[in-house]
Amino acid sequence: MFSKLFGRKEAAPVSALPEIRNVTLGRTLWVDPLAWRRLGSERRFPLDQDTLEITAQGLVDLKEGGFVHRFYTDDHAMFQAVSDDREGQRVTDITIFVPWESTYPGGRADRDAWAQRLRARTFTSAGLPDYTRFWFGEEAESQDPVTFWEDLHDDRDGVPDRRIFQTCMLFSRELPGDARELLLAIEQETEDGEVSFEVMLGVPLEVGEFKA
Structure with missing residues (x-):
């Protein structure tokens, strides 16, 4: 999913890379499978x-007092925590996402079509049920997606190995028993101009449903 950019790095303190409730690059994360099994037979979330x-770690500065911390496996499962602070002491949301589909645009027309899908009230994709816009609510027919840079780390020296620009929208669908399954749709572009479209399925986690 991510293309690595090579280059010389300057050393930085190990403490520059946050730990989120003991989760960080190089550690093993256990997640309670009941977090998704409780969704029942209708779930599409594919984690088995x-x-x-955790072999890579990402950090997003939302520039409005919030931060997104992401922890990746080699097969691109993503554990995500949102916090009010860079150190991750005030976590407000925890989710785990798994890749569903990754494609590459053939040209400008494909990117324009994908942008329309991100703005739509409902996200549709072959092989999946419909998901409705979770961010910003369903009222507006069209809604601009969220954009940000993510700094990606392959080691704990605190210096980003690469940066990915992302344009994304979060969708969801309700399941029986007040459960919710999430769909994160992303256009991502590396610093060298490689563009891909990513669809990830996710479930929200409670603090007691994971440990590292």
Whole structure:
């Protein structure tokens, strides 16, 4: 999903890379499978394991007092925590996402079509049920997506190995028993101009449903 950019890096303190409730690059994360099994037979979330080896870590500065912390496995499962502070002491939301589909645009027309899908009230994709816009609510027919840069780390020296520009929107669908399944739709572009479209399925987590 991510293309690595090579280059010389300057050393930085290890503390520059946050730990979120003991989760950080190089550690093993256990997630309670009941977090998604409780969704029942209608779920599409495809994770089939409860132990995740964290091999990359991302950090997003939302520039409005919030931060997104992301922890990746080699097969691109993503554990995500949103916090009010860079150190992750005030976590407000925890989610785990798994890749569903990754495609590459053939040209400008494909990117324009994808942008329209991100703005729509409902996200539709072959092989999936419909998901409705979760961010910003469903009232508006069209809604601009969220954009940000993510700094990606492959080691704990605190210096980003690469940066990815992302344009994304979060959708969801309700399941029986007040459960919710999430869909994150992303256009991402590397610093060298490689563009891809990503669809990830996710479930929200409670603090007691994971440990590292």
